[in-house]
Amino acid sequence: MNADQLQALLYREIPLSVAMQLQVHSVSPEQLSLYAPLLPNRNLHGTAFAGSLYSLATLAGWSLLTVHVAERQWSGSVVLRHADIRYQRPVEGDLTATALFADGDSVLALAHELERRQRGRIVIPVTIAHDGKLAVSFNGEFVFHRHT
Amino acid sequence: MNADQLQALLYREIPLSVAMQLQVHSVSPEQLSLYAPLLPNRNLHGTAFAGSLYSLATLAGWSLLTVHVAERQWSGSVVLRHADIRYQRPVEGDLTATALFADGDSVLALAHELERRQRGRIVIPVTIAHDGKLAVSFNGEFVFHRHT
Numbered sequence: 001m002n003a004d005q006l007q008a009l010l011y012r013e014i015p016l017s018v019a020m021q022l023q024v025h026s027v028s029p030e031q032l033s034l035y036a037p038l039l040p041n042r043n044l045h046g047t048a049f050a051g052s053l054y055s056l057a058t059l060a061g062w063s064l065l066t067v068h069v070a071e072r073q074w075s076g077s078v079v080l081r082h083a084d085i086r087y088q089r090p091v092e093g094d095l096t097a098t099a100l101f102a103d104g105d106s107v108l109a110l111a112h113e114l115e116r117r118q119r120g121r122i123v124i125p126v127t128i129a130h131d132g133k134l135a136v137s138f139n140g141e142f143v144f145h146r147h148t
Numbered sequence: 149m150n151a152d153q154l155q156a157l158l159y160r161e162i163p164l165s166v167a168m169q170l171q172v173h174s175v176s177p178e179q180l181s182l183y184a185p186l187l188p189n190r191n192l193h194g195t196a197f198a199g200s201l202y203s204l205a206t207l208a209g210w211s212l213l214t215v216h217v218a219e220r221q222w223s224g225s226v227v228l229r230h231a232d233i234r235y236q237r238p239v240e241g242d243l244t245a246t247a248l249f250a251d252g253d254s255v256l257a258l259a260h261e262l263e264r265r266q267r268g269r270i271v272i273p274v275t276i277a278h279d280g281k282l283a284v285s286f287n288g289e290f291v292f293h294r295h296t
Contacts, residue, residue, distance in 0.1 A: 013192035016200055019167030044161035050210075050228045051203025052164055058199050079235070080198045086230045 003027045031100040032064040048091035057138035060099035061124040076146040083140040091130045099126040179248040180212040196239035205286035208247035209272040224294040231288040239278045247274040
């Protein structure tokens with residue numbers, strides 16, 4: 001799945017991504033970045049709205065896992081079960097969220113889990129930086145339900 | 149602050165609340181409910197998007213604390229520092245988030261903290277139910293920065 005295909009999928013299936021003016025910035029099987037401009041995502045302080053930052057982070061993590069399972073030609077669905085987000089400093093400009101797998105072990109553990117059963121879980125960290133400093137750290141626990 | 153005033157504030161300051169078609173359902177100093185229809189907030193499974201559920205929960209918690217500090221005639225700003233959200237079952241219809249203070253102690257602790265310094269923190273739980281069962285549980289750690 002390339003950036004254009006992912007963007008089309010998100011716009012077609014998740015109306016909020018259109019309202020956020022989300023753009024797929026880069027896609028690889030190891031790392032994925034999503035972008036959104038500040039204006040439609042601002043809060044009353046003129047900085048990025050906590051809900052927009054979370055939504056962008058969630059979609060980055062969800063997309064990374066969706067691209068990963070497509071690469072492996074596994075079919076199924078990716079859902080978010082639990083997430084934790086910490087806002088370390090305000091984002092006073094456009095939003096860019098970057099998801100990458102924590103380590104090779106978490107990807108291997110997912111593959112091993114899926115050999116034994118129809119679903120597997122993985123925690124995917126996503127970060128949002130502003131002015132070269134970490135602004136938001138997100139950890140999402142995603143579950144992949146494999147279809148037989 | 150009544151429901152109409154809160155709705156106007158959210159629509160004016162947070163564009164994503166307009167895209168979500170958020171409606172303020174009920175407001176009191178102890179409990180606050182926000183509603184959003186499924187259609188603009190759906191995901192690719194046809195259920196509520198994780199980011200919309202989070203945004204609604206965040207805005208419910210933020211609004212409850214904003215109404216609470218306005219009642220006490222404290223002026224300042226409310227920001228979200230950290231949040232944790234668990235998705236227990238899919239929301240297959242419209243979204244309603246209810247925020248209420250965990251207990252009187254947390255409200256008292258906030259007031260005591262604000263007697264000593266310019267800011268205080270409080271954790272506000274928000275729940276989203278579907279078909280009479282708990283679907284989403286959210287805990288947001290909010291900080292109130294008091295202006296002098």
